[in-house]
Amino acid sequence: MVTDRCSRSKILWGGIIEEYRKFFPVTEKTPVITLQEGNTPLLKAVNLTKRLNIELDLFLKFDGANPTGSFKDRGMTLALSKAAEDNAKAVICASTGNTSAAASAYAARAGIKAIVVIPEGKIALGKLAQALMHGAHVLQLNGNFDEALNMVKEVVSNYPITLVNSINPYRIEGQKSAAFEICDQLGFAPRYHAMPVGNAGNITAYWKGYKEYKTEGIVSKTPVMLGFQAAGAAPLVNGKPIEKPETVATAIRIGNPASWKGAISARDESGGKIDAVTDEEILSAYKLIAANEGIFCEPASAASLAGVLKLYKQNYFEKGETVVCTLTGHGLKDPDNAIKVSGETIKVRAEFNEVKKVIERIL
Ligand SMILES: *Cc1c(COP(=O)(O)O)cnc(C)c1O
Numbered sequence: 001m002v003t004d005r006c007s008r009s010k011i012l013w014g015g016i017i018e019e020y021r022k023f024f025p026v027t028e029k030t031p032v033i034t035l036q037e038g039n040t041p042l043l044k045a046v047n048l049t050k051r052l053n054i055e056l057d058l059f060l061k062f063d064g065a066n067p068t069g070s071f072k073d074r075g076m077t078l079a080l081s082k083a084a085e086d087n088a089k090a091v092i093c094a095s096t097g098n099t100s101a102a103a104s105a106y107a108a109r110a111g112i113k114a115i116v117v118i119p120e121g122k123i124a125l126g127k128l129a130q131a132l133m134h135g136a137h138v139l140q141l142n143g144n145f146d147e148a149l150n151m152v153k154e155v156v157s158n159y160p161i162t163l164v165n166s167i168n169p170y171r172i173e174g175q176k177s178a179a180f181e182i183c184d185q186l187g188f189a190p191r192y193h194a195m196p197v198g199n200a201g202n203i204t205a206y207w208k209g210y211k212e213y214k215t216e217g218i219v220s221k222t223p224v225m226l227g228f229q230a231a232g233a234a235p236l237v238n239g240k241p242i243e244k245p246e247t248v249a250t251a252i253r254i255g256n257p258a259s260w261k262g263a264i265s266a267r268d269e270s271g272g273k274i275d276a277v278t279d280e281e282i283l284s285a286y287k288l289i290a291a292n293e294g295i296f297c298e299p300a301s302a303a304s305l306a307g308v309l310k311l312y313k314q315n316y317f318e319k320g321e322t323v324v325c326t327l328t329g330h331g332l333k334d335p336d337n338a339i340k341v342s343g344e345t346i347k348v349r350a351e352f353n354e355v356k357k358v359i360e361r362i363l
Contacts, residue, residue: 013038013039015032015077016034016078016174016177017077017081017174018032019038020180023176023177023180024078024173024174025082025170025173026081026082030082030084030085031084031085032077033077033080033081033106033110034077034081034109035067035073035106035109037066037067037073037077038066038074038177038178038181039181040062040063040065040066040178040181041060041061041062041065042059042060042061042182042185042324043060043062043295044057044058044059044060045058045059045289045293047292047293048288048289048292048293051292052288052309054312055319056308056317056319056320056321056322056323057320057321057322057323058308058323059182059186059190059322059323059324059325060289060295060305060325061178061181061182061326061327062295062327063178063327064296064298064301064327064328064329064330064331065330067105068098068101068105069098069101069126069130069329069330069332069333070098070101070102070251070298070329070330070333071175071178071202071326071328071329072098072099073105073106074175074177074178075102075166075168075170075172075201075205076099076102076105076164076174077106077174078170078171079091079103079164079168079174080103080109080112080164081110081170082170083110083162083164086162088160088162089113090112090113090114090115090161090162091103091112091113091114091115091161091162092114092116092152092155092156092161092162092163093116093152093163093164093165094117094118094119094145094148094149094151094152095118095145095148096118096123096145096198096253096254097118097128097250097333098127098251098328098329099164099166100116100118100128100130100136100138101130101131101134101333103116103131103164104131104133104134104135104136105134107134107136108134113136113137114134114135114136114137115136115137115139115155115161116137116138117139117151118139118140118141118148119140119143119144120141120143121144123140124298124334124337125334125336126332126333126334126335127333127334144244144245144255145253145254146241146255146256149165149258165199165258166201166202166258166259167201167258171201172201172205172208172259172262173205173208175201175202176205176206176208176209176212177209178205178206178209178326179193179207179208179209179210179213182324183210183213183218183219186322188220188322189210189213189214189219189220189221189223190223190322190323190324191223191318191321192223192224192272192308192317192321192322193206193210193223193224193225193324194226194227194228194305194323194324194325195225195226195227195228195328196227196228196251196252196302196303196304196328197228197229197236197252197263197303198229198233198251198252198253198254198257198300199254199257199258199259200236200257200258200260200263201259201262203225203262203263203266204262204263204265204266206326207225207262207266207270222270223270223324224271224272225266226272226273226275226304226308227266227267227272227273227274227275227307228274228275228276228277228303228304228306228307229252229274229275229276229277229303230245230247230248230249230252230253230276230277230300230303231247231276231279232246232247232253232279233246233247233249233252233253233254233255235255235260236260236263236264236274237274237276241256242256247279247282248279248282248283248299248337249279249282249302249303250299250300251298251299251300251301251328252300252303273316275307275310277303277306277307277310281306281309281310282299282302282306283299283302283341284306285302285304285306286298286299286301286302286331286341288302288305289302289305289327290331295327296330296331296332296338297329297331298328298329298330298331298333298334299337300329301326301327302327304325304326304327305325305327308323
């Protein structure tokens with residue numbers, strides 16, 4: 001039999017459950033519901049560090065490159081696989097957007113119904129479009145995220161429906177795979193790991209992942225964990241819940257994080273920090289990453305770099321150390337916001353002369 005030389009029966013990357021199976025609570029009986037998530041780029045921020053004159057080995061883990069455009073896929077592959085194993089008929093979540101996009105996509109893949117409860121106020125249109133296209137039942141609540149979460153908790157205590165918010169332990173399990181990948185990509189654990197913090201599931205998951213790799217003897221050290229909240233939504237920094245959280249970074253607009261304790265443990269066990277960054281700092285980092293590194297992330301994602309830049313100015317880091325920033329979601333989720341923030345106006349019906357002027361200016 002003749003086969004083309006390019007044909008490989010092997011799947012190049014089977015998704016996080018296949019790749020890191022022994023770290024997850026799955027058996028041969030667990031149906032693997034996957035969109036081949038994970039294996040996202042870890043890019044050295046060569047241009048940013050040069051431009052800002054920063055003496056760090058700075059890396060960007062672009063988790064916006066996951067199938068639905070955010071790290072939520074890592075947790076959802078496991079949550080939906082376990083829901084399918086338990087013969088769940090429906091899953092439900094409260095979400096500011098990315099959780100609902102991922103839950104809807106993985107539920108569609110599993111042939112399970114999804115119900116999505118979104119808080120009132122601004123929701124990025126891309127995320128809403130995803131939930132609708134994947135066939136989820138979408139309901140907008142007259143209340144904020146925390147109230148939406150309380151409502152879905154009440155629903156699952158009364159109906160045989162699986163909750164897939166990050167209080168579902170399988171979400172945290174799946175999300176820890178990003179820490180494994182970073183170690184595998186670098187060849188060691190970074191000295192510092194920086195990330196945005198909203199509901200705090202992800203920082204809890206990364207810390208768990210790093211610790212497991214150390215326990216297994218795959219890495220010799222764990223990183224110092226740095227979490228960054230938006231100044232208008234910084235309950236962990238202020239030490240108490242916030243009733244009306246406000247920030248442009250809607251994915252981290254959360255006043256009472258579900259994984260509060262996990263975030264504090266990650267901070268204290270790793271000798272790290274949870275700090276706040278202003279919306280101005282977040283948007284500035286958002287633009288810097290896109291313009292200098294070719295990575296278009298969400299505003300919330302940029303809180304990680306904003307925080308690193310803030311701490312760098314305070315001489316927090318030892319020079320030359322390895323710092324990884326997680327960029328949690330894709331910028332295309334909210335193009336309206338991006339166009340607004342860019343401050344650019346597009347010249348309509350430009351004449352050749354105007355094109356020439358631009359060319360002369362930039363050459
Ligand atoms: C969910 C999300 C976050 C916050 O993660 P938590 O686990 O809630 O702390 C940050 N950025 C993006 C893009 C998200 O979707």
